[in-house]
Amino acid sequence: MSQISERKSTIHVALFPSSGMGHLTPFLRLAASLVANDVRVTFIAAHPTVSLAESRALSSFFTSFPQVSPKQLCLLPNDESSSNTDDPFYRRYEVICSSCRLLPPLLSSISPPLSALITDMSLISAVLPVSRAIGLPNYVFFTSSAKMLTLFMSFHKIFVTKAMPGSQDNKDVIEIPNQEPIPVSWFPPPLLEEEDNFLKNSLIQNGKSMVDADGILINTFDDFEPDTLNALNNAKMPCGLPPAIAIGLLPPANFGESHSHPLAWLGNQPIGSVIYVSFGSRTAMSRDQIRELGDGLVQSSVRFVWMVKSKKVDQEDTEDLEDVIGQKLMTATSGAANGLVVNRWLNQSEILGHPVIGGFLSHCGWNSVTEAVWHGVPMLAWPQHGDQKINASVVKRAGIGIWEESWGWGEKDMVKGEEIAERVKETMRDESLKARAASMKEAARTALGVDRDSGRGFKALLTEMWGAK
Template sequence: MAAAATIVFVPCWASGHFMSMIAAGKRMVDASGGALSLTVLVMQAPTPAKASEVEGHVRRESAASAGLIDVRFQSLPAVEPPTGCVAPEEFNFRYVQFHAPHVEEAIAGLALPVAAVVVDLFCMQLLDVAGQLAVPRHVYFASTGAFLALMLRLPAIRDDLAVRLRDADAEGTFHVPGLPPVPLAYMPACLSNGGKMRNYEWFEYYGRRLMDASGIILNSSVQLERGVLAAIADGRCVPGRPAPAVHAIGPVVWFSPAHRELEPPHVCVRWLDTQPSGSVVFLCFGSNGFLDEAQVGEAAAGLERSGHRFLWVLRGPPAAGSRDPSPTDADLDAALPAGFQARTQARGLVWPAWAPQKEILAHPAVGGFVTHCGWNSTLESLWFGVPMVPWPLYGEQHLNAFELVREMGVAVQLKGVVGASKVDLWFVEAAELEAAVRGVMGATEEGRKAREKAADLKAACRKAVAEGGSSYVALRKLVRGISPGGGAPSP
C-alpha cells in the first residue's frame, strides 16, 4: 500500500552515525506496515573523503532498498565550510547550521505529509526547523544511554565537572545517573578536548537541546542499560523537568550474511576461513582510529608474546596537512617493527586498509575483540557474542569502556590504564596487551566470565529486537505515535 506520510531523517556525515540512522529509519518504516516512507536529507560532507564515503553509502542503501522498502535520498545543496573555529564541535555545529535553510526548503517541498523529523545527535540545531514547520521532532542518539544521561546532566554540573576535567591532575570519581561512581579517567574525551575544554560548551548546548525534542530514539536496549534508562525516565538527570520519552530500539546493527553471496569474500574473511574456531583475536580501532609509531611497536610486541592468532586492522595517520581526520592505509613495512610479519606470518594477518568488521566479528574463528569502544563496534561485538578488550581512543569511548567492564562484564580490562588520571594519557605497554589478549581468549577467570557474559548478552540483544522483545515493543510504540491515525501494527 502507498505510504500516507513520510518521516524525514537528517543524518550526520560520519559513517557510524549515518549508517546507524538509516538502519533505524528502515526499521521504523517496516514497523509502520506501509503507513510511512523514509526521506533522507543528505548533507554534503565537509571533506572530499567523507563525501565519497557518504555517496557510497547512499548508492548501496538505494540498491539494497529497491523494491523492498520505501526509502528516498535527497541531496542538499553544498555549503561553504566555516572558518575560524577553535574546536571540532564548533566547526560541526556551524557547518550543520549553514544547512538549515536548505533543510527547511526540502521539507516544505515534499509531496507527502511529514509525520516527523528525526535529526542526528550532532544536528540538534535543526530541531528549530521542525519547530517552525510545526512537525514533531525527534533526536536519533547513536551512542549509549549512559552518554545520553551524562549529556542531559551537563548544563547542571558545568561548575563541577568542567573544572575537574580541566585539571590535569584531577582524580576521584563522578556520578552519572544510573551508573556506579565513574573514575574521571573514564569521562568522555570529547568533553575536555585535550584539557582545553573548548568542546564542553557545545556538548552542553546539545544537552540542553535534547530537552526540546518530542522524543529520543536510542540505539540501545533495556537489557544492556537498564539502570541508566531508569534514571532518565525517573527524572534523575534533569531534576524538576521531565526528560523527553526515550525509545530504546537497539541494537541497531545493519548486517546481513546474504551479501557474501553477492561478491567474493574479503581477503580477511578468506584468511579466517583457514583458522580454528574461536582461535583469533581481532584488533580494529574504528573509522577514525589509528596508533602512533611508539604505540604500534608496543602492540606488535604484545601480540607476538601472547602466542595467540590475530587479525589486526592497522591504519596509518591522517594525510599531512589534510582537514580530514580519517586514517590512511598503512605502510606495513614502515609501521611495524622489523621482522614482525615474518615471525608471525604463520598465525597472524595485519591488514592495512578498511576491513568488513561485522563480517569478521560474525566469523566463528574470532574469539576476542580489541576495540576502541565505539558504540557501533561494541554493539556488533555483543550481537555476535564476542568478548572484548576495551582500548578507548576518543569521543565518548572511555565511558563506553567503563560500562563494558563494570556494568556488562563482557570485557577484560587493560590493567595499565586503570590508574590513569587523564584520558589522553592512556598508553598501552606490550605486557598489558599481552595479558589482556591471553585473558580475553580464555586463560583467566576474568576472561572466562567475560566470554560467558558475552554469550548471554548475544541472546539478550537478539531477544530484545525479536517479536515481543523490549526494543520491538518500543519501536512499535514510537511508530504508532507518529503514524497518521496511529496506524502502526500492534506488538
C-alpha cells in the same frame, strides 16, 4: 494489508545523520529497520561527505534499499580560518550546523509530507528551531550508550555549577541525577579543559536542546543497560525530559562490501581462535603505539586479524603498510599462519560474525560495542577518546569484556607490548566472558520481539508518529 500495516505505511520519516561513520552507520541500520516495519523513509545526507568510507556506505545502502529516498543537503562553503577545531570530523559538524538554514525548503519539498524528522544528537541544537518552525515532530537519535546519554543531558548543568575538576570542590567523581556518579577520569579530556573548545561547546548546546525534542532513541536494550534506562525514564528525573526509547539492538543491515582476503584467511582458522583488532574510523595511534600493539599481538601467540589505521580520515590511509607497522613486524606477520594485518576499511560486522572470531580488541565506540554484543564476541576494551571509557564501563558491568583502566587514554598513555599480550591471552581464555557474551547475544536478538522492551518501544514510537500526522 492489516490495519496496523496500513498505519505504518502512511508514516513518512526523514533521517538526518551527522558526520563520520560512527554516526552514519547506526542511521543506516535505523533506516533499514524502519523499512522492515513498512515505514516510508527519506535519508538526508550532507554533501560532500568527510570520508571515502561514508560515500561508499551511502552508495551501497541506496543500491541495497531502493525504497529509501535519498536527499542531499549541499553544504555551504567552508571558511576554515573561522573554525574552532582542526579535527576534520568536527569541522564538518560545524559546516552542517551552519548549513541547516537550508533545510526548510528541502523538508517542505519532500512528498508525501513528513510525519517526523529523526536528527543526530550532535545536530539537534541547529535542527530543532527549523523543525519547530514548520511544525514537524523532531526525535533525537543518540548514537552512543544510554550511560553516555546521562552525561550528555547533564553536562550543561554540571558546567554551569562549576562542579568540574579545577573548581574549588576538585571532585574525583561527578554526580548525575538518579545515576551512579561518573569518575572524572572517564570524561573526555576536552571536557575538563578550562578554555572553550568545540567538543565542550557542542555538548553544552546540544544537551540543552535535547529537553525540547519529542523523544530520544537509543540503540541499546534493557538487559544490557537496565539501571540506566530505568533511571532515564524514572518519575524522579527532572521534569520536562523527553522519553528515552530503547530501540535496539538494531540488526546490522545487509549491505556494503565484502572483503574476500580476510574472509578467506579466516576460513582456514579454528573456531573461536581469532581475535579481531580494530579501533574504528577515527582512532589514529602513534607509530610507536602501533608497533607496541603489533609486538603484543605476536607475543600473545593468539591468531589475529588487525585493521591498522594511522589517519583520522579514511581516504588519507594511503601509506604502505610496512611504513606504518615497521619492517620487523611486517616480517613477523607476512605469510604467518597466526596473523593477518590490513590497512583498508573492512565490513566489521561481517568479520565479527565469522565463527572463528573469539575476541575483539576495541576502542569501544558504540557501534563496535553493539556489533560485538549482536555477534556474542567477548571484548578487550581499550578506550582511546570521546565516550569510549563510559562505553567500556557498560561492557565491563555487563560482564562481556575486560577493561584495564590503568591503560588510560590511548591518545596520551603508551601501553607496552608485554601488557597487551597478557590481556589478549586473558580475554581469549576466559570462559565466563564467552558464556556471558553468548547469553547477551541471545538477549540482544530477542529484545525487538513484540513482547519485549525494545519491541514495545519501537511499536510505541511508530504509533506516536502515526498519531502526529
